[in-house]
Amino acid sequence: MATAVAQLPAVRPPPPPTSSGFDDLEDAEMDNLLSAIDEKKLEQAEMGEPTAYLAYYKYLLPWKQLYLWLNRTYTVPSTSRNFTHREFAFTLQNEAYLRYNSFGSPEDLKREVCRLNPARFEIGPVYSAKPKDRKTVQKTLFKPVSRELVFDIDMTDYDEIRTCCTGKGICKRCWAFISVAVKVLDEMIREDFGYKHLLWVYSGRRGIHCWISDEEACALNDDARRAIIGWVDIIKGSANTTKKVDVGGYVPNGPGNSNNGGNGRALHPSLRRALEGNDGQGPLKMAFVDVILRDQDCFKEKKQWETLLNLLPTSELDAITKLRAKWSTHPFRPSLDKWSDVTEAAAKSKKQGIWKTALEDVILQYTYPRVDTEVSKHLNHLLKSPFVIHPATGKVCVPLTVTQVDKFDPDRDCPSISQLLREMHVATQKNGIDLHKEKGQMSSMRAFWDQTSLKPFVETMDRHVKAIMQDLRQAKKEKDAKSFDF
Numbered sequence: 001m002a003t004a005v006a007q008l009p010a011v012r013p014p015p016p017p018t019s020s021g022f023d024d025l026e027d028a029e030m031d032n033l034l035s036a037i038d039e040k041k042l043e044q045a046e047m048g049e050p051t052a053y054l055a056y057y058k059y060l061l062p063w064k065q066l067y068l069w070l071n072r073t074y075t076v077p078s079t080s081r082n083f084t085h086r087e088f089a090f091t092l093q094n095e096a097y098l099r100y101n102s103f104g105s106p107e108d109l110k111r112e113v114c115r116l117n118p119a120r121f122e123i124g125p126v127y128s129a130k131p132k133d134r135k136t137v138q139k140t141l142f143k144p145v146s147r148e149l150v151f152d153i154d155m156t157d158y159d160e161i162r163t164c165c166t167g168k169g170i171c172k173r174c175w176a177f178i179s180v181a182v183k184v185l186d187e188m189i190r191e192d193f194g195y196k197h198l199l200w201v202y203s204g205r206r207g208i209h210c211w212i213s214d215e216e217a218c219a220l221n222d223d224a225r226r227a228i229i230g231w232v233d234i235i236k237g238s239a240n241t242t243k244k245v246d247v248g249g250y251v252p253n254g255p256g257n258s259n260n261g262g263n264g265r266a267l268h269p270s271l272r273r274a275l276e277g278n279d280g281q282g283p284l285k286m287a288f289v290d291v292i293l294r295d296q297d298c299f300k301e302k303k304q305w306e307t308l309l310n311l312l313p314t315s316e317l318d319a320i321t322k323l324r325a326k327w328s329t330h331p332f333r334p335s336l337d338k339w340s341d342v343t344e345a346a347a348k349s350k351k352q353g354i355w356k357t358a359l360e361d362v363i364l365q366y367t368y369p370r371v372d373t374e375v376s377k378h379l380n381h382l383l384k385s386p387f388v389i390h391p392a393t394g395k396v397c398v399p400l401t402v403t404q405v406d407k408f409d410p411d412r413d414c415p416s417i418s419q420l421l422r423e424m425h426v427a428t429q430k431n432g433i434d435l436h437k438e439k440g441q442m443s444s445m446r447a448f449w450d451q452t453s454l455k456p457f458v459e460t461m462d463r464h465v466k467a468i469m470q471d472l473r474q475a476k477k478e479k480d481a482k483s484f485d486f
């Protein structure tokens with residue numbers, strides 16, 4: 001990230017504050033901006049070209065949706081503390097980092113973003129006072145009071161498993177890890193915690209964020225957030241830790257679990273559901289076969305299959321020795337076949353419970369969501385806003401439904417800033433829209449995303465925002481009705 005930003009073309013220092021921001025831009029600068037939308041110039045433009053960013057903020061970013069999502073009120077337009085007391089942090093093109101900005105309206109936010117033209121911006125919590133006024137309020141009175149509960153899943157945490165890419169690379173194949181993580185985490189959050197308003201947002205490179213906007217989730221304090229992430233996070237240890245899952249071992253003659261055939265381990269229903277689903281083939285088991293065994297071939301090489309052998313029941317030395325001997329003679333035997341060897345060995349053993357427990361742990365270790373826990377623990381964590389551009393890839397951080405995540409190919413399906421500006425250029429030409437004439441309206445929320453491939457993603461955001469508002473309206477109705485009862 002730091003190097004990517006450092007590679008950006010020369011930057012101007014932020015202009016001094018003016019009262020009306022963008023509308024005061026010099027004509028020359030505006031011409032500069034508009035010519036950035038020229039197709040030929042765009043081809044040559046660096047992805048981080050500041051003029052391209054400015055054009056994107058000005059014409060394409062769906063400010064209204066972003067605002068309504070953060071504002072969380074049942075009426076429009078009434079700007080709530082959720083917006084006015086909200087921290088925004090800007091990373092400028094020269095890497096300067098400006099914290100504790102806050103705005104009275106979405107127009108003000110847009111104007112400031114256009115003035116500063118940051119490489120990206122982040123969203124923080126709602127504070128007890130306006131963040132921009134924090135120096136004027138007593139220190140103890142300035143504290144974070146609410147924010148969306150967030151989760152972060154990053155491909156980095158899958159580097160020791162995935163075989164198709166390394167480091168910053170990501171492809172449709174390793175996206176499958178993200179896809180299964182999203183499926184499992186989404187269901188867990190809804191079923192176990194009862195939250196409804198989950199927004200998944202592609203990070204623009206190799207990860208995904210989840211923002212939960214339910215009122216109860218936003219109100220959680222740090223302790224509650226830590227407890228939740230502790231619940232979700234079952235993959236522990238560094239790259240050198242062989243066994244990373246500890247969700248309770250086999251207990252001889254233990255009570256087991258009704259789904260478990262009573263053979264000695266009471267796995268939490270949430271994990272049981274992720275493993276087994278309704279028909280014995282839950283998302284984790286499916287992903288284990290399709291992604292781990294078949295596609296990624298994760299036990300192909302000696303180091304990889306040695307890890308697998310080390311995860312088998314230590315009391316079953318004979319069986320393990322036989323497997324090792326067989327795989328040493330056929331070292332590149334496909335993972336699918338190696339796993340069949342393992343399940344055969346398990347079937348022959350008299351210690352069914354021990355094997356079942358160990359094999360479930362292997363499946364969990366290779367498929368269960370790996371979350372970056374630090375992101376979720378604190379109310380005042382800042383997280384990159386939806387719809388900003390990832391400076392290293394030029395891709396937009398687009399919201400996705402769980403179904404969209406499943407089909408998403410980060411290489412092919414995520415629009416980039418240059419692509420969007422090109423599409424907008426074509427559309428405005430075709431429809432006879434003169435962007436020069438639009439100049440005077442730029443403090444308005446007019447946007448051209450609906451003329452580009454950003455449209456379906458904004459519509460996803462739209463539906464999400466509508467559902468939140470619908471719920472708030474319902475809650476208000478019920479509250480009003482109750483107050484009539486007295």
Ligand SMILES: [Zn+2]
Binds near residue numbers: 164165170171175
């Ligand atoms: Zn890959």
